[in-house]
Amino acid sequence: MNIQINGLVPLPLQDKLSNRPSDIWLTQTTFTSGNKIKIKAASGTGKTTLVHMLYKLRHDYVGEILIDGRLLPTIKNNQLAALRQQSLSIVFQDMRLFDQLTALENIELKRVLAQPVLYQSKVIGQMAEQLGILHILNQKAGNCSYGEQQRIAIIRALMQPFKWLIMDEPFSHLDHLNIDKAASLVATECAKRAAGLIITDLEHDAHFDYTQQYQL
């Protein structure tokens, strides 16, 4: 499943972005299925905006986004839900967990959302153990630290089938050791699915074996 962008620029940043060079904005770019894409950018240059536009959370842009040749705005409601359940998974920068649910329930919700389920419940425990958050699974997500929340959000994103995993500064609250563990888990899961990865970050990194690196 390829993702194609043509002359894309977010309306609120249009003036600001038109006058500076970018590998993404106002270009014609294709993210080829199975590739590992790194998008690097400084704060305030639209990383999260790009992620939200690709995931169809924002519509305030000019240009086109096509998923497998289909214009993103034409995908609606139940089709969009199917896309998010089967093809696109996401780790939000702001995690977006349900504070009133426990860590485990947040992950379970994603596990049972798409039928048939991809993984049995015990896989959650295995991944949580791998990322060192097994002990907080029964805590309310709202009471977990940012670092813990980030790992919950990562495991949540891995509970479903996907062709692309989009991660928006996913390791910003983690130390190096935990980043390595998380990156390793993500790489394994992407490999299992032969899925592509789009990751945004502030700095250069070597967490993954990137196919392409873009400067936003």
Place this chain on the structure above:
Amino acid sequence: MLHQLLTKIINTGIGGTRRWLASIGLFVAVLLILLAMQLQVNYNNLLYGSSNRDSIANFLVINKVVDGNKMDNSLTSKEINQLRQQPFVQAVGELTNSRFKVSAQSPSNQVPFYTDLFFESVPNQFIDVQNKGWTWKQGDVTIPMIVPNQFLDLYNFGFAPSQNLAQLSQDMVMALPVVINVQHPGGLQTFTGRVVGFSDRISSVLVPENFLDWANKQFGTRQQANTSRVVIRTADAGDPALAVYLKNNGLKTDAEKTRFSKYRLIVDVVVKASASTGVVLLLFALLVFSLFVQLTIAATSADIQLLVSLGTSPTQLQRFLMQKFMPANLIICAVCLVTVWLVQFAAQQFLINQQLLISPMLSLYTVAAALAIILVLWLVTKATVRKYIFSVAG
């Protein structure tokens, strides 16, 4: 599992007290509609059902206008057939006269009386008094009789006071046998007469049809007599077509009988008022429920948006919310049906004493109305959930 998690996320218990009040409103609305439906069905059964010993249905005794210009005021079979074919006539019963001389006298000297008498008979379906004693078979010396209520009233309030005699209750009259003497060419035959009931419908001394047929053959002095009057059963004694027909054909009936149509008017008004109040209440209840759906979705819109952005489909959310909202409505409709059934059962028990037969069960129309209301509730809830889920999901 998904359902449990959604239950934790989406709080559907919003507006507690108001929701209870709306539920009570819905209950009253559905109850009124179903009661109106059941009442209408019962009423139709009473009016048109053949198994009923109904006195509400309209029976009219019809005869020719006696104006003194004609010797014979009897109805010909042609005239009776013509009457039978009118749309407002459901059934016609001919009254048969006795064709022999009859007299009645007291069996005791303490209350002496003597009177010349006559008998008439009519098919049983036209009689508003049904009584175990209302049978006669050949060889019986006791003849059951039905007399008009007016006879007793005339006696009690006119004759008895003027003669300084005791007034009599219906039960006393029914307990008193009278000696019936039938004169015939061969002599005199004596029977025992016993009043078994009082009628408001036919102003005559009625005896069982089979007795009169036998007696006319046995003692009759004249050939088959013409029918002088008939009883008709009609759905609507106030039908203008009936009045016009009677007038054009020189016929008349008892105007008092039109009071039955007043009962019908009252029942109609009650049914219509109950049904329209129910419908108005139902509309309000539907409005309030769609507001609750809207309120619930609005109050949890952030959570719903997050659910949708995680990939929850609007259909999944819609199914979940329907499962949250519909059971209460289904329970309300079920409780209403059970309540109407209990009322129906109680009404049946009560009316059986008034010799009115209705079914102890709910009518199919009532059940169908309940199903229709459930369908409307389902459609409105679904449409509202759908509308607001999609507006929140963007």
